[in-house]
């Protein structure tokens with residue numbers, strides 16, 4: 001599938017009806033989501049025929065993109081039942097077979113070694129500081145091949161240092177910097193849209209570590 | 214929920230040490246056809262907990278998987294097709310996952326397990 005095609009499929013997906021502020025529910029736009037998965041597949045071979053998990057899957061954009069690119073098994077995880085319901089109907093709409101689990105990422109306990117690649121657009125931590133790092137740390141324990149994640153560019157040094165030192169990453173690389181439009185979902189946002197600089201990261205987990213969570 | 218997913222989930226309640234595999238309480242099972250890919254299966258064979266897969270498939274009403282396996286079976290097309298069916302095509306649609314240690318029930322509705330914990334479980 002071509003990048004443009006992927007982006008247009010993702011553009012047709014239903015997004016959050018009533019985004020919940022405290023869960024930082026804003027959609028990963030089709031532009032960013034398509035590039036994230038396309039790069040993971042095309043440049044690194046981390047998607048096709050792989051087992052892929054989407055952490056904080058929301059309405060499912062990243063996980064469904066993985067399925068569109070030929071991932072063999074996709075698991076979307078979110079804490080919020082309403083989002084999963086939308087994600088699940090998005091999957092039906094595209095005739096994709098994806099598993100969803102309602103779970104708090106902080107309490108996720110999976111048998112290690114089963115998931116190849118984790119993709120995520122974590123809460124950036126604007127409501128709860130460090131939320132993105134909790135997601136990343138779990139992703140690096142679950143993945144056996146690679147983790148693709150988005151983090152605010154202002155946190156670049158912190159993400160690099162922490163992932164290499166504390167989170168079991170053997171490499172942490174910024175693939176590109178993107179603009180992320182956090183739409184004016186919430187009344188307290190004064191501007192119509194907040195345009196945030198975001199890094200697309202690729203992390204490689206240590207494989208030699210004991211993989212049981 | 215596919216049995217592949219079941220094969221990696223474990224009870225996430227605080228203090229539980231033997232949370233794998235989750236038992237299944239089965240309300241409804243659905244089957245969905247998936248493209249067969251022998252290389253994927255050979256690769257997964259090394260990773261799955263075989264006993265959990267066999268027990269899971271039996272719970273879902275499929276009795277074709279052998280209890281004992283060895284890697285030479287991966288040469289057999291017949292075996293691979295059974296493995297494929299159990300791992301990827303059977304879904305628990307309604308029912309529950311049960312923590313083997315505490316008996317706590319995690320409901321599964323429309324194929325989606327709810328693994329959220331209560332306050333006293335985290």
Ligand SMILES: C[S@@+](CC[C@H](N)C(=O)[O-])C[C@H]1O[C@@H](n2cnc3c(N)ncnc32)[C@H](O)[C@@H]1O
Nearest residue numbers: 023027028056057058059061078079104105121
């Ligand atoms: C920025 S959004 C990701 C959006 C998603 N990629 C999409 O395109 O719809 C963050 C998501 O993380 C979920 N979330 C927040 N805290 C969570 C937690 N502790 N465990 C699991 N999911 C959580 C939210 O419900 C939300 O769907």
